[in-house]
Amino acid sequence: MEYIRVRNRGPLEGRVTISGAKNAALPILAASLLGTEEIVLEQVPPLKDVEVMVDVLRALDVKVEYLDAETIRIDASQVNKTVTPGELMNRMRASFVVMGPLLTRLGRTFTQMPGGCNIGKRPVDLHLKGFKALGAEIDEEPDAVGAKAPDGGLVGGKVYLDFPSVGATQNIMMAATMARGESIIENAAKEPEITDLANFLNKMGAKVRGAGTSTITVQGVKKLHGARHVIIPDRIEASTFIVAAAMTGGTVEVQNVLSAHIRPILAKIQEVGVRIEENDDDTILVQSTGRLKATKIRTLPYPGFPTDVQAQFMALMCIAKGQSHVEETVFENRFMHVDELNKMGALIVTDGNEAVIRGVEHLVGAKVNATDLRAGAALVLAGLVADGETQVHNVFHLDRGYYRFEEKLKGLGADVERFVE
Numbered sequence: 008m009e010y011i012r013v014r015n016r017g018p019l020e021g022r023v024t025i026s027g028a029k030n031a032a033l034p035i036l037a038a039s040l041l042g043t044e045e046i047v048l049e050q051v052p053p054l055k056d057v058e059v060m061v062d063v064l065r066a067l068d069v070k071v072e073y074l075d076a077e078t079i080r081i082d083a084s085q086v087n088k089t090v091t092p093g094e095l096m097n098r099m100r101a102s103f104v105v106m107g108p109l110l111t112r113l114g115r116t117f118t119q120m121p122g123g124c125n126i127g128k129r130p131v132d133l134h135l136k137g138f139k140a141l142g143a144e145i146d147e148e149p150d151a152v153g154a155k156a157p158d159g160g161l162v163g164g165k166v167y168l169d170f171p172s173v174g175a176t177q178n179i180m181m182a183a184t185m186a187r188g189e190s191i192i193e194n195a196a197k198e199p200e201i202t203d204l205a206n207f208l209n210k211m212g213a214k215v216r217g218a219g220t221s222t223i224t225v226q227g228v229k230k231l232h233g234a235r236h237v238i239i240p241d242r243i244e245a246s247t248f249i250v251a252a253a254m255t256g257g258t259v260e261v262q263n264v265l266s267a268h269i270r271p272i273l274a275k276i277q278e279v280g281v282r283i284e285e286n287d288d289d290t291i292l293v294q295s296t297g298r299l300k301a302t303k304i305r306t307l308p309y310p311g312f313p314t315d316v317q318a319q320f321m322a323l324m325c326i327a328k329g330q331s332h333v334e335e336t337v338f339e340n341r342f343m344h345v346d347e348l349n350k351m352g353a354l355i356v357t358d359g360n361e362a363v364i365r366g367v368e369h370l371v372g373a374k375v376n377a378t379d380l381r382a383g384a385a386l387v388l389a390g391l392v393a394d395g396e397t398q399v400h401n402v403f404h405l406d407r408g409y410y411r412f413e414e415k416l417k418g419l420g421a422d423v424e425r426f427v428e
């Protein structure tokens with residue numbers, strides 16, 4: 008098992024370049040199942056989760072070829088399998104988004120039910136509600152689910168999502184691309200990754216309108232063709248580096264970031280006393296004195312504060328002057344990092360989905376566990392400002408979502424090293 012050792016070496020300084028967005032790349036890779044001609048994707052982050060999705064595609068007879076580390080050529084002309092391997096489904100919950108494309112292209116699909124995970128129950132009822140609205144028959148077993156289109160294929164329909172689920176919006180949107188007639192998704196998720204997927208689908212010849220708003224309309228087409236697409240920059244990775252710069256009192260230029268995608272982060276980071284300069288060349292300059300003020304955050308669907316930055320921001324709050332407050336409204340159990348941060352001298356008390364953080368002058372290095380992907384990032388950030396040495400274990404979680412995390416931090420002067428136990 009590997010762990011990351013972090014030692015406090017003062018403020019981060021320099022430039023860091025953000026990679027393509029994992030959460031945009033995954034559904035776009037799944038969407039490539041819809042096309043019968045060549046697809047080329049650029050700025051695909053070489054991450055563990057992306058590898059799993061590539062394995063899923065290959066298991067479905069898609070030809071996937073790496074043109075370079077971040078450019079992938081895909082040929083899905085031969086897709087004919089309707090069953091997704093359960094083992095891969097277990098490795099990554101997000102593989103469930105292949106269901107919509109398979110259902111619309113092949114008329115049926117069967118897959119193992121994605122399990123819960125350590126951030127709480129993660130049902131798929133809204134995905135299935137959408138498929139039903141398009142005429143599919145659903146066969147739910149305790150640990151597997153099948154969907155079958157009516158003879159003649161899916162038909163356009165209307166679905167209202169009780170919660171603007173990102174995955175359900177993507178799955179239904181993809182299923183609707185080749186359904187007969189018009190489909191409408193109401194209370195759809197508005198995340199930038201939804202818009203990126205819609206842009207990609209439209210390049211393939213789909214007719215998707217309204218992505219980025221809460222009503223998405225899809226006019227079904229008979230066939231989708233090839234396309235070339237550059238994945239958007241990762242707003243969560245960018246936010247993580249902005250928080251790191253803020254915590255360490257550094258000056259960091261974050262490159263390849265779309266500031267429109269991280270409004271809530273920029274607003275909150277300025278509120279705690281950090282200077283932000285947005286430039287029109289997709290760079291943001293973060294200047295921090297390290298003297299941070301307490302604040303409040305409440306996670307919400309986009310454009311609210313992202314749940315995927317909650318843990319990192321909580322690490323910042325641990326050293327901000329005064330009492331901060333976090334409310335997590337998207338996932339039911341996303342405070343696993345609290346005990347770990349407290350091991351480092353933080354003063355955090357939780358009550359249900361709320362946490363109160365009393366800022367301390369100093370965190371202290373400790374042996375801690377990355378309980379999930381973003382928690383892992385939060386602990387590394389805490390280690391950057393803690394006295395002594397921090398060891399973050401279970402770092403495989405980090406590799407699922409951060410490309411060259413240690414290398415990028417080292418480039419900013421951090422003392423971060425990976426070891427094998």
Ligand code: UD1
Binds near residue numbers: 129130
């Ligand atoms: C995506 C992101 C993840 C992020 C999350 C919320 C990917 C690969 N992952 O996950 O990083 O944290 O959005 O921004 O893009 N829900 C239901 N029924 C459903 C589906 C979801 O009740 O059928 C609930 C979930 O339990 C959860 C909430 O909706 O409480 C949000 O989930 P969702 O938006 O679907 O997240 P994901 O797409 O899984």
